[in-house]
Every structure is written in C-alpha cells, then in structure tokens.
Amino acid sequence: MKIQHHGAVNGVTGSCHQLHIDEQNSVLIDCGLFQGAEQGKNNGAENNEKHLAIDFDISTVQALIVTHCHIDHVGRIPYLLAAGFRGPIYATTATAALLPLVIEDALKVGVTRNKSMINACLKLLKKQLIALDYKKWQSLALSDAALLVHPEPVEGRDAAAEASSPKAKIKFQMAGHILGSAYVEIDIIKKSNKTPKHRVVFSGDLGAPYAPLLPAPKSPYRADTLVIESTYGDKNHQNRKVRTKQLQKIIEKAVADNGVVLIPAFSIGRTQELLYELEKIIQRKANSSLWQNIDIIIDSPMAAKFTEHYKEFKNLWDAEAKQKLKLGRHPLSFEQLYTVDSHQEHRQTVAYLAKRNKPAIIIAASGMCSGGRIVNYLKQFLNDKTADILFVGYQAQGSLGRDIQKYGTIAEGTITDSSKPSKAPYVFIDGKRIYINAGVHTISGYSAHADQNGLINFVKRMRLNPHI
Ligand SMILES: [Zn+2]
Known part of the structure; x- marks a missing residue:
C-alpha cells in the first residue's frame, strides 16, 4: 500500500490523494481545485490550463471517493473525466445531490459557458456517481492480477491466487463539516497476509465541535493509517x-x-x-x-x-x-x-x-x-x-x-x-x-473546520490508533 498526495501538500487547497492498493489498483480520494496563489504552485504551472490538468497516471484508478463538495475537493473532477476516468464516483446521498450543482457552477465560472459541453460533462458525472448511505460498507470492484493472466474463468482456478487477490471496501462516516460531508474508512483485505486487513482513514475536512446545524464528527473506532486535514492545525477557535x-x-x-x-x-x-x-x-x-x-x-x-x-x-x-x-x-x-x-x-x-x-x-x-x-x-x-x-x-x-x-x-x-x-x-x-x-x-473563529484541539481529539478518541 502506498499513498500519493497530488494536492493540499504545500497549501490547503487542491485536495487529491491516491491510495495505491497494489500495482493494478488504486483509488482517488477527492479531486479538488487549487485556489488563490496556490493555483500556480502545482508543478510551477504558468497558466490555468496546465495546473488544472490531471498530471498523474490514472490507469490504475478504480474509483473516486468524494468526501464533500467544496470546490477545493471536487473542482478538478471535470478534468479527471476529460482524462478518461470512467470508474464509479462514490459520495454520500446528500453530497451526490449537491455535486452536479457545484460542478456545473465550477464549469460556468472557470471553464466554459458552452451549454452542450457542460451538459456532456454533467451527464458523465451523473452516470458515474453512486450515492451511499453513511455507515454502510461498499465493496470496491478491483482488477485482479490473476484474472488478467487468465482472462477466461479456469476450472478449479488456483485457490492461492484467489486468496491473494486484493479486496477493498469503503464506509462513509459523518464529518460535520458541511451538508453531506464525510470521512472515509477504507479496509484493504489481503487474505494471504497475516494481518487480515489494513484500515486507512481519510478525514476529508472535519467540522468544528460546536458548529451550528450539523453534529460534530465522532472519531473512528480504528485507523491503521490516517490522512488528516490540518487547515487549522496551528490554531484554536474562539468558542x-x-x-x-x-x-x-x-x-x-x-x-x-x-x-x-x-x-x-x-x-x-x-x-x-x-x-x-x-x-x-x-x-x-x-x-x-x-x-x-x-x-x-x-x-x-x-x-x-x-x-x-x-x-x-x-x-x-x-x-x-x-x-x-x-x-x-x-x-x-x-x-x-x-x-x-x-x-x-x-x-x-x-x-x-x-x-x-x-x-x-x-x-x-x-x-x-x-x-x-x-x-x-x-x-x-x-x-x-x-x-x-x-x-x-x-x-x-x-x-x-x-x-x-x-x-x-x-x-x-x-x-x-x-x-x-x-x-x-x-x-x-x-x-x-x-x-x-x-x-x-x-471573525476568525467562524470556521467549518476543526481547530487544533478538535483535530487532536479526533485522533486521541480512537480506540485503536494509527501505527507503523
Ligand atoms: Zn471543505
């Protein structure tokens, strides 16, 4: 397992993480737009088009998981579709309802006013979008190395190969940041390994505990690896x-x-x-x-x-x-x-x-x-x-x-x-x-993001903590 960060590395916008499950399989978590001066940071791109383009190999990407529909987490989805991504896009039910509106607006503001282009993009998006309930596991369809070697079903196929094929499933939990926002738990199961599964948690953006309207996020029970946002990691909000x-x-x-x-x-x-x-x-x-x-x-x-x-x-x-x-x-x-x-x-x-x-x-x-x-x-x-x-x-x-x-x-x-x-x-x-x-x-305390205490508590309150 390997994680690559294609955004939100040197700054706080452009969130896009790639979780490599094995050589054939990876998933993307968010695909956001860079904002403000961060627009130019990615690869020293000089113009808009360049930094918006997907500049990494997506041939192994089996699914996109969307944590919430802020533009710095979803704004580059049209470019991902333009790059040829046709896999499922998983989001919570509320996020799936909001996402087409956000993408439509992003296209109108930043890309094109051409109606047929916008509609073509939205049609693809809606076709690939899969709404999931909170707290329910969803299996990911992964490509199987053994199957690639034997494309036809083989009678009595090697049990070891079957057992070693990777499996992964995902579950959304409430993140309390904006409507529909979620952190995602990803279980990677490799039966051949002694450790039965590895749980990776991507926090997306986490809400502040006393924010109005939405309930505060509850910590995950367990995370072996945690990728956590830290927009306000160095600050504490006013109450x-x-x-x-x-x-x-x-x-x-x-x-x-x-x-x-x-x-x-x-x-x-x-x-x-x-x-x-x-x-x-x-x-x-x-x-x-x-x-x-x-x-x-x-x-x-x-x-x-x-x-x-x-x-x-x-x-x-x-x-x-x-x-x-x-x-x-x-x-x-x-x-x-x-x-x-x-x-x-x-x-x-x-x-x-x-x-x-x-x-x-x-x-x-x-x-x-x-x-x-x-x-x-x-x-x-x-x-x-x-x-x-x-x-x-x-x-x-x-x-x-x-x-x-x-x-x-x-x-x-x-x-x-x-x-x-x-x-x-x-x-x-x-x-x-x-x-x-x-x-x-x-008013600086007015943030939909967890502050330093909130982030630390999110980690501290897990029953089984991340480890190496
Ligand atoms: Zn956000």
Missing part, C-alpha cells in the same frame, strides 16, 4: 458563544450609520451557518427594532439552492437545530430573509442599496472575493465609509479577499476622510484601483 456575540456586535456597530454589511461567503456551509446564527440573534433580540427590521439578503442563486438542500436533508441536522424545528422555528427561512436570483435582479439590488439609507446584511459568493457577485458589491461599496466588510472564512494567499483583509484591517478606524484617497489603502479590481474606506472585520 461559539463568543463568536455569535462578536457577530452581533460587529453588525450592530456596522449598521449604526445605516450602511451595508457585506459578508463574502461560500455557498455551501458558511451561508447556512450564518443564517442559522442570524435567526438566533433575531429571536433573542425580539425588542430591538434594528434586529427586527434589518434586511438580510442572499445574493446568490447557488447559495439559495444549497439552502434548499440543507432544509431537505434536515434528518442530518444536529439535536439543537432539530429542536428549533419542533418549536415551530425556521432557522434557514425567516421573514427578513430575501433571495436575489437573476443577474438583472442582482444589478438592481446593488443600485438600490447604493441609493437607500437603511441598513442591510448581504451574503454573496465567492468566499474569497475572487469572483462572483460579491465583486460588484465591493466595486460599489469598498470606497464607502458607511459600508463594512465582514470576513467569516479563510482567505487564501493571493486572493482579493486576503488583500482587502490585509490592507483594509490596518486602516480600520484611521481612514475617515475619503477626500484624501491617496492615504487610503487600495486594491485592484478588474484592473481598477479601488480605495478601501469601508470597515474591514474578521
């Missing part, structure tokens, strides 16, 4: 109560001057967590006219679609969220929530918000501001001192989000005079210099 308070305080301060609060958020996971927390604050602040009247706008058809899926799969919610439903509350669809759909509606919303003098919270993708509708809001409001940008997610090196966060945060509270723009920090958006006069805030 959830502090975080919700911080969210409330920043928004109250930000809208005191009737300005807008822009929250760049990933469509899947972060948006729903934010809505959940905002609904909670609105409930608690029943006597606050600010909280009872503030508009919350989701300007992203994708985020709206995912929110629908979150509602559909409420059997996967945690106990607290289910309890709210029982009490008749709707944590993901409350009265002050508006969804902007078409592009025309989006343009009208930006223009309307620029004119009116009433606070609003806008959640729009992309999470790192590297594209999507948030960019139009930034063009409009970054220079506006009544506006505020609130980062709630990781900003990769080289992304526009990271630049705004870096330069804007230094200036917070000190730049008040927009008539002297030369003193204000700035960023370039679509080649245009835009000064940052808006307040820039970050």
Whole structure:
C-alpha cells in the first residue's frame, strides 16, 4: 500500500490523494481545485490550463471517493473525466445531490459557458456517481492480477491466487463539516497476509465541535493509517458563544450609520451557518427594532439552492437545530430573509442599496472575493465609509479577499476622510484601483473546520490508533 498526495501538500487547497492498493489498483480520494496563489504552485504551472490538468497516471484508478463538495475537493473532477476516468464516483446521498450543482457552477465560472459541453460533462458525472448511505460498507470492484493472466474463468482456478487477490471496501462516516460531508474508512483485505486487513482513514475536512446545524464528527473506532486535514492545525477557535456575540456586535456597530454589511461567503456551509446564527440573534433580540427590521439578503442563486438542500436533508441536522424545528422555528427561512436570483435582479439590488439609507446584511459568493457577485458589491461599496466588510472564512494567499483583509484591517478606524484617497489603502479590481474606506472585520473563529484541539481529539478518541 502506498499513498500519493497530488494536492493540499504545500497549501490547503487542491485536495487529491491516491491510495495505491497494489500495482493494478488504486483509488482517488477527492479531486479538488487549487485556489488563490496556490493555483500556480502545482508543478510551477504558468497558466490555468496546465495546473488544472490531471498530471498523474490514472490507469490504475478504480474509483473516486468524494468526501464533500467544496470546490477545493471536487473542482478538478471535470478534468479527471476529460482524462478518461470512467470508474464509479462514490459520495454520500446528500453530497451526490449537491455535486452536479457545484460542478456545473465550477464549469460556468472557470471553464466554459458552452451549454452542450457542460451538459456532456454533467451527464458523465451523473452516470458515474453512486450515492451511499453513511455507515454502510461498499465493496470496491478491483482488477485482479490473476484474472488478467487468465482472462477466461479456469476450472478449479488456483485457490492461492484467489486468496491473494486484493479486496477493498469503503464506509462513509459523518464529518460535520458541511451538508453531506464525510470521512472515509477504507479496509484493504489481503487474505494471504497475516494481518487480515489494513484500515486507512481519510478525514476529508472535519467540522468544528460546536458548529451550528450539523453534529460534530465522532472519531473512528480504528485507523491503521490516517490522512488528516490540518487547515487549522496551528490554531484554536474562539468558542461559539463568543463568536455569535462578536457577530452581533460587529453588525450592530456596522449598521449604526445605516450602511451595508457585506459578508463574502461560500455557498455551501458558511451561508447556512450564518443564517442559522442570524435567526438566533433575531429571536433573542425580539425588542430591538434594528434586529427586527434589518434586511438580510442572499445574493446568490447557488447559495439559495444549497439552502434548499440543507432544509431537505434536515434528518442530518444536529439535536439543537432539530429542536428549533419542533418549536415551530425556521432557522434557514425567516421573514427578513430575501433571495436575489437573476443577474438583472442582482444589478438592481446593488443600485438600490447604493441609493437607500437603511441598513442591510448581504451574503454573496465567492468566499474569497475572487469572483462572483460579491465583486460588484465591493466595486460599489469598498470606497464607502458607511459600508463594512465582514470576513467569516479563510482567505487564501493571493486572493482579493486576503488583500482587502490585509490592507483594509490596518486602516480600520484611521481612514475617515475619503477626500484624501491617496492615504487610503487600495486594491485592484478588474484592473481598477479601488480605495478601501469601508470597515474591514474578521471573525476568525467562524470556521467549518476543526481547530487544533478538535483535530487532536479526533485522533486521541480512537480506540485503536494509527501505527507503523
Ligand atoms: Zn471543505
């Protein structure tokens, strides 16, 4: 057995691991896109096409296992299909429901607007996609060396050859990161070996223990080899109560001057967590006219679609969220929530918000501001001192989000005079210099990733630990 990492090695994006079971057989775990400055890291590729292409031999890949449908875990699937991969793609039921939406969007944003190309890719994807329930073993079809030597069934085929043929099975367990997310247990069984099986666990992304909506991940019972994400391996998050308070305080301060609060958020996971927390604050602040009247706008058809899926799969919610439903509350669809759909509606919303003098919270993708509708809001409001940008997610090196966060945060509270723009920090958006006069805030603890304690506990709480 051998493991190769084709991504998420020098950075945290582009997750793609290849587990070699033997010389004829391997499986891929995730096939993600590199993001931010990490785009150029892979093989020193100079242009987009090069780093997107699958640059390793896939002739032994028998299956792709998808842990969850964040773009840095699934974004290169179209390239895998283009490279000729026709094996099964295993995912949990919820992930299988979301994946075609994510891939369609990734193709539209980053590859092509050509409808027939997009449809051809989606057709292949849906054909190869196999939805699995959590906690159920699934055998993998592997190619058998002995069978390759004797392609025809041989009477009384060598029992030893039969016994030595490799077998593998996989099982998904809840990872608590986003809807449908899983870590995967892979059992490799070689009967000829004295050790009957070797269990490899790939963590995918693990959720934080007190994240809203989804239950925290439970550690595996056993792992002989563990490949674990470590995005926040060097940090501990603030606890959830502090975080919700911080969210409330920043928004109250930000809208005191009737300005807008822009929250760049990933469509899947972060948006729903934010809505959940905002609904909670609105409930608690029943006597606050600010909280009872503030508009919350989701300007992203994708985020709206995912929110629908979150509602559909409420059997996967945690106990607290289910309890709210029982009490008749709707944590993901409350009265002050508006969804902007078409592009025309989006343009009208930006223009309307620029004119009116009433606070609003806008959640729009992309999470790192590297594209999507948030960019139009930034063009409009970054220079506006009544506006505020609130980062709630990781900003990769080289992304526009990271630049705004870096330069804007230094200036917070000190730049008040927009008539002297030369003193204000700035960023370039679509080649245009835009000064940052808006307040820039970050709530770092707002992560759908386990922190250092969470990761260590995930390992410590196993009954049978990894070993060499
Ligand atoms: Zn993720």
